[in-house]
Amino acid sequence: MAEKTMLEAVHDAMFEEMKRDERVIVMGEDVGEGGVFRATEGFVAEFGPNRCVDTPLAEAAIVGVAIGASLNGILPIAEIQFADFSHPAFDQLVSEAARLYYRSNGTWNCPITVRMPYGAGIHGGPYHSQSVEAFYAHVPGLKVVCVATPHDAKGLLKSAVRDPNPVIVLEHKKAYRLYRQELPDEDYTIPIGVAELKREGSDISLITYGMMMHHSLKAAETVHEQDGVSVEVIDLRSVSPWDKARVLESVKKTGKALVVYEDNFTGGFGAEVAATIAQDGFDYLDGPVTRLASPDVPIAPFAGELEDFILPNPEKITTAIRKLASY
Amino acid sequence: MVSVKEIPGAMGLEREQLLDLYYKMFLSRTVAQRERMLNRLGKGPFAITGEGQEATQVGATFALRPGHDWVLPYYRDIGVAITVGQTPRDLLLALLSKSEDISSGGRNMPSHFSEPKLRIVSGSAPVSTQLPHAVGVAFAAQLRGSDEVALVTTGDGGTSPGDTHEAMNFAGIHKCPVIFVVENNGYAISVRWSQQAAVPDVSVRAAGYGFPGVTVDGNDVLAVYGAAKEAVERARSGDGPTLIEAKTYRMVPHSSDDDDRRYRTREEVEAWGKKDPVVRFQKWLEEHDLVDRRKLDEIQQLAAEEIDEATEYAENAPKPAPESALERVYAD
Amino acid sequence: MTAVKEAPAALKLSDEQLLEMYYKMLLARTLSIRQRLLQRMGKGAITYSGEGHEAAQVGTAFALRPGTDWLYTYYRDIGVVLTIGMTPAEVLTGFFATRDDVNSGGRNMPSHFSHKRLRIVSQGAPVATQCPQAVGTAWASKLRGLDEVAAVYFGDGATSTGDWHEAMNFASVHKAPVIFVCEFNQYAISVHYKKQMAVENVALRAQGYGMPGITVDGNDVLAVYEAMTDAVERARGGGGPSFIEAKTYRLVPHSSDDDDRRYRTKDEVESWSARDPLVRFARRLNEMGKLDERREKEIAERVASEVDEATELGEGGARPDPESALRPVFVEEKGS
Known part of the structure; x- marks a missing residue:
């Protein structure tokens, strides 16, 4: 058992999933240098720049490229730096990722994970504070989780990565360093949809x-x-x-x-x-x-x-x- | 008419204007430094500045008619705000999110400039959303038959979002009087230009929208001013938009929350420190015998006084009333 | 416009391949006409087709490896999907929205192609959303060390969208093996390209991303094939993306709901009919001594009977169970 903050739990969940399955990659703005919250610290050193990929500053591309890569043997974890910046990718999330499986009558599925730090209380102003869960929970075809503890963050993020559907993982950024919690050493997941x-x-x-x-x-x-x-x-x-x-x-x-x-x-x-x-x-x-x-x-x-x-x-x-x- | 001898390389600017240009650059630098200092003292939760980009910001904006033309700055543009007429007091009231903060009354982050009187349009944080707005402002000026132009800035990362493309395409089609300035400082937070685009100069994209694009030395205030002046003239005379890419460098971290040692070497930062645009312009003025030490001291003293006065004022200004958070969601 | 001089790749095509190209083009044309006819008879709610685009579609698709390379088509691309291997019946079951429609089981609109075995990826209707996805698929091939490429198709209107720009930029930064194919037919529904962009050739934009861009006569199937072959080779060899602008014309309205007389003159349409890519290719084959009257008739008969057969299959196809509309929203078990 080790004591971890939620941010460390998020880091570990991705790290362990990338170790477990070489198809898993992370992509987003600044992730190569560890990300603005340091969730991908050390990933380039461990996995190389092809599995921890700095993208251009373009959210529609981050999500759209992730969708396409997921159809071709890659399991992308796309990071949107702040949930507020997911709006340029709304079309790709709502019209594409969410509808792909249904509109193809179950022939194409889209196993992407989209991580977004969200929530207020950190002096983020009107563009680093929004709660976006209602937008996405409204859309059939997307799964949406909201995590705020180290244990839940790790278990649910792992479930998201392993889920064959698009999953949006909303991580409350004020909870990132709120406290430490003992986490099991062994691999565990938490089912999506269970309170x-x-x-x-x-x-x-x-x-x-x-x-x-x-x-x-x-x-x-x-x-x-x-x-x-x-x-x-x-x-x-x-x-x-x-x-x-x-x-x-x-x-x-x-x-x-x-x-x-x-x-x-x-x-x-x-x-x-x-x-x-x-x-x-x-x-x-x-x-x-x-x-x-x-x-x-x-x-x-x-x-x-x-x-x-x-x-x-x-x-x-x-x-x-x-x-x-x-x- | 008495012929005035032109100062070589001054792009037609006279001594008083050149000194004003210098003053605005120096003042911008001073405000930025003060903002970061106040943040470190725990007096404001967040600061975001652009030391090193003053030549680009002040040089481009100096070509406008303040209060007549429109500016849509991004969050590093203290130099733009100062040049069109915001005061250190305005900027520090925003830093400390005081009730009198003209940009947002404490609602938006610091350095998210706004002032209708000066035609500075309020911006947000998602990168490059201001570009379509600028095109719209310019399009409206055109529709109304006014000779106003709009200047909009963004960073190098700002060239990647779809909004930028859509804005430039629209401006090209409708020949909108807008000047796009890309302050290419080489980094989108930590992401290098080579990871952002596969071309050395983004100005090459302008051709794809049917308008001119130029790349200038963004640390050379007169070069930037010259390019902007030409672009403004083009826009005002109905010839449409221009893209100016100013190559520069942010000498400080992205924001008070960033540690730039993670992604760039001290040698690189120091090398750019030697190209400091404020020092460079000062030298130019000295070489052309336009200032002496006494005059420089005077200018710098003026800036220092202004910034001290602004700091004191802003620190003592009242905070916004908590319940004012509920106001102004809709216009009456 | 880059003239295709001697078309070395095209010259390598065998007689059989040349006739196959012609057959696919005629099949696409005939099937499109059939769909529009069936729609007017009240047998389907809507049709989209691209008569006039056959050279651009068949010429590009012919340079790909069916089932290995990936396709992101748009709603005019009947010629592309037929060339890659979809059958006329698979296209028409989409039109009739039958239970067994391979594209979507009646969930998506007609001509929104999807065929997993052929690696034709399901598409949405918002324009150009497929562009970043194609880049992602191509990039994944690169990450996995495969030599598969992706081709993504769209019209001239799509080049105005943010998604297109973001896709072009991402592809060039990461040297993704993707070929962007713009079927430039001059109109985004009713909006003429001069209101869509301030340049004559949108391929000019490719240089802004550091990738090659070529403008080709999209009504010349061999010229198109030539350009595409170059781009595919480049992508497969690790040279990154390319942009191909195939100048063509849609000889029919945007869809069965559109009346193109509102926005373009009869003279204009007629002048482009005179440049019909199908007629043009038939003439060229004839001049080359590859297609005589007898062969032409044989091919036409084959196409007609295939389209008739497909119509019968489509019309007779089982209707979807209404309650199947509730499925499949999520993959219920580990799928991929």
């Missing part, structure tokens, strides 16, 4: 993912100590496909659901979770299905005061829990 109970509880089901999971655990601790409210925290980890069964099972037990996400309130992925609970879990409910998210302003303004004001945090989550608990 994890991060804290057991009986009064409220709190469904979340990404950085908000860490904030939610703090809030759950606070209300447990101060109010005696028992909150069950479920980390979705994958948003497409997502673990509806696990969520409904929890809501059946607690009768209350709070969905917390960092993205804008309107049309964020949490809206899908809330709608599903409302439709399929109506009989279990003792209170309104509640969402807590960022207000509908571009995420995120650069100034610390402005950014802090809009993002959900443990205090805001605590308040939301208390309100829901009072029903």
Whole structure:
């Protein structure tokens, strides 16, 4: 067992996959020198410049070239430097990677992994902070995971590399160096689409993912100590496909659901979770299905005061829990 | 009319203009250095500058009519912003993301310049998205029958995105009055030019869009000014766009979050340090007897005072009200 | 425009190969006409075809190794896919959107070709998205040490897109063995090339990426074959990508939904009909003493019966099960 940060876990996942299978390569901007977050540190030395490839600064090409290479015996892990920069590649992701298998009636599949650091809270301003999971979770044919712990990052990234479908791996960049976690020495994967109970509880089901999971655990601790409210925290980890069964099972037990996400309130992925609970879990409910998210302003303004004001945090989550608990 | 003797090699600029050019370069350098220092002191979370690129930035912009022509800079363009009229105070208010920050009120990152009065169009971080905007601005000027031109800059990495191609193609077809300036500093963060393109000079691409492309020494402010002047004249007279590639070097890391020792040698950086465009222009002015030590001291002192005043002002300026984050998502 | 002088590669073609070329061109033409006819009879929702492009399509595809080299076609490329080995029935099942349609099982539009065994990669409709993908496939061949090349096809409109630029740039930086084939027919639907670009020959752009670019008479099948053979050899030999601009003309509307009288004159269309690549090649073969009236008739009869047979197969093909629309969105088990 070794203690790793999430960033090291991401590094190790790719490193080990490249060792395991020589078809795996990484490609993206600055990856040759280790990447702006240092996720590919030492890769060129280990695997050579043909397996850790600096690309021109052109995201449509990064994804489009990865698609084509994946059809010809290569398993590319494409890095988009910031999720905000995936928009120039939207066409390749949504119209191409996602649709290739279906439109060819199952003859061509596209086993690419697209990694994107995402999320706010690091003074990234409006272009290094966005949550993009709702865009991509909306698209059949793409799988989307959102990781925020070292253990999950490593296991899910490995699953993504081994998946025969296109998988977008969203790594919350604020969680990259948040803490260290002991990781197994042996190879492991975590199935895509399976949520994890991060804290057991009986009064409220709190469904979340990404950085908000860490904030939610703090809030759950606070209300447990101060109010005696028992909150069950479920980390979705994958948003497409997502673990509806696990969520409904929890809501059946607690009768209350709070969905917390960092993205804008309107049309964020949490809206899908809330709608599903409302439709399929109506009989279990003792209170309104509640969402807590960022207000509908571009995420995120650069100034610390402005950014802090809009993002959900443990205090805001605590308040939301208390309100829901009072029903 | 009294004939004024032209200063050889000065591209038609007179002494006062040449001194102004120098002042703007020196001031740009000073602001950049101050920004990085303030960042290291923990006073701003992020700084992004372009020391070494002042000749390109100031030289190209100097050919414009500030406030009349449009500029769409990228995030290294302190020299562009200064030349069209932003002040060190404006720039430092943005660095420290203060309420009065004219570029964005603390919403955008520092060095993402914006000021409608000066016709500096707000830019984003995804590289080269400003190029189609510049073409649109120029196209509109053309449609309105105005003689305004637009100058847009990007880095060498900025030549790769599809937006750049689409912008240049559109500009070529419609003969838009736009000047594309590529500040080719050899690196897109860590990625070398040879990994970015398979041609030595990107200006060769202009021919494929049906307009002229030139490569100039981007550390020679007068060469850049000369190329830009010609391009502006072309644009203003209805002859369409020009691509200017200025070969230069970023003497500092990409940003306050970057460590450039990972990807380039100290020898390389030092070799370019010897070609410092500010020092080079200063020498040129001295060689042409346009300044003496006293005059230089005066100019440098002026810049220092301005930057100190700006620092003090910006540091004491109020932070934005947190709830202002909710405002101005839509125009009224 | 580069004139093909003595066409050394073309001169190496055997009589059989020359007649095969002619046969493929006629097959492409006849099948296209049949599709448009069937569409007008209400038997299919839409057709795309490229009558007039046959020389550009067959001439380029003829220089490739079917099943080894990779193809990224666009929606006019009936001539390309037939040359590589798709059957008329495989094309028409796409038109009829049958259950067993090899291209997509009725999921994609007609003429959006896909055939895994022949390495024809499924295509989307947004223009030029196939360009970076072709570069990726070619680059993978290079990384794997294979001598396979990729050919990617598109029209003149596609050269305006960001994807095209990014693909050209990536290919040249990484010396990917890919051949970019622009079927320059002067119109992106209704938009004339003068509104698409400010240059006469788009091949000029290749120099901006450090790759060879050639403009060739796209209605001269041997000239096209010659240019493509050079480019393929270059790619296979590690010399990197090439760009071929084949100047041609679409003799028919953009699609069955388009009325080209809106945007071009009858005179213009007629002047290009006079340069019909099929007629031109037949005449040339005749002059070379390779195609007499009897052979011509034989080939025409063969083509007609093949197209009739394919029509029957397509029309009689099983319809897809409606609920199969729900599949296959994801590979459910380890596929590749």
